[in-house]
Amino acid sequence: MYPEYISELPMSQKVLLNATEVHIALHRLACQLIENHDSFHNTVLIGIQPRGVYLAERLKSMLETDYKIKNVPLGYLDITFYRDDFRRSDKPLEANKTKINFIVEDKKVVFIDDVLFTGRSIRSALTAIQSFGRPLEIELLTLIDRRFSRHLPIQPDYRGRQVDAINNEKVKVCWKENDGEDAVYLIKN
């Protein structure tokens, strides 16, 4: 009845944001950051490894080229060793590189991640960042905020799009530099 390739399609997926919409959301987020952080003289961006790094790099280059802000400090934070599901998940945890070449003592820190789901990664990041000093304040920026799925009292300060997704659905953020296109998908298993 169906052509053969149908059965090979792994799962159904729906586009949440296309390339243009991602682009608009990024510009809005960049402008909101400027509203609160002015010239970024006391602010640092921290991309959460692995997937938050692409978003953080985009925002940095957007702030520097489109909005003429000089030298926005950017670091990458890996939270693997701070996670609370060590030995509890079936998949072994894989670490990524942490690269923070500055001390965050008395700085305003903006955590940047692609999807906010249970909030546990951000909980881990809050612990991890303490190894680099005592920040003045920490804010959270996410491209996608999955509503009604939080396990912890953590909410974003800046969000690209709020999404209602149920548990067996997955939100996937694709970046041109890594996945070939800018888009956000809702994947149903």
Place this chain on the structure above:
Amino acid sequence: MSELSVNHLLGIKYITEADIQLIFETADHFKEVINRPIKKVPSLRDITIANLFFENSTRTRLSFELAEKRLSADVINFSASSSSVKKGETLIDTVNNILSMKVDMVVMRHPNPGAGVFLAKHVNASIINAGDGAHEHPTQALLDCYSIREKLGDVAGKNVVIVGDILHSRVALSNIFALQKLGAKVKVCGPKTLIPKYIEKLGVEIEGNLRKALEWCDVANMLRVQNERMEISYFPTTREYTQQFGVNKALLDALKKEIVVMHPGPINRGVEITSDVADSKQAIILDQVQNGVAIRMAVIYLLASKIQHHED
């Protein structure tokens, strides 16, 4: 591949090249951690580790203890000199007594070769061999190879000579296995009396002349003369040993290239290595010690992630 193929680290013999690479990659992350202002991660909060040292050790024990503490594990220490082993308790009994206090992992040094393998068969805990007699000392070999990788970029294709007392050395055996698995060529050099009879069966060449060996190699690993393990004399005098198998500045300067000098410690200054070499830039002895902590953190972390979590 992000999980070790084994549940214990008993020797390099029992692990694969992929395991070694995974340990190195994990150690890279931990090396970054131990150079932070706050050098600690909370990964192993719910793991308890017993360090059982049935034989004296300062460096290895400190290194393991530091690695465990930097991972936030709970640590208990035990040394044979002050324990019931003196009263005649067997190894299994000693360890089971400790394990009944809910210990997840055992780091053990023991004078008998194979003690770790024996223990892994009989008790229910993850075992790390921190040296068993003249058999293996896997974490030392891992940190040696890691230090070579750090200094020269890669271990594969490098020529490494291990100089000195090969017969009594667990460091030598583990190093030979590790270097070969990673694609390096290995020669051993030392007095004939201190070279094991069947060493060539491992694919290792014997070189009797230190100068020739140094000219061939990229890395020279100088082993300690282990006087405490020599119940008979293997060479006439220490002075003669130093003349033939000790490295000094003049010898290294006469070579056409600059080689890397390693030593597992503790150094007998003026015996296998002179002070001016040990303190020179060519020697990476202190880097080895620093890498030791990162490597041991990686091994403990990777093995701990394989311990089943109980919901109780």
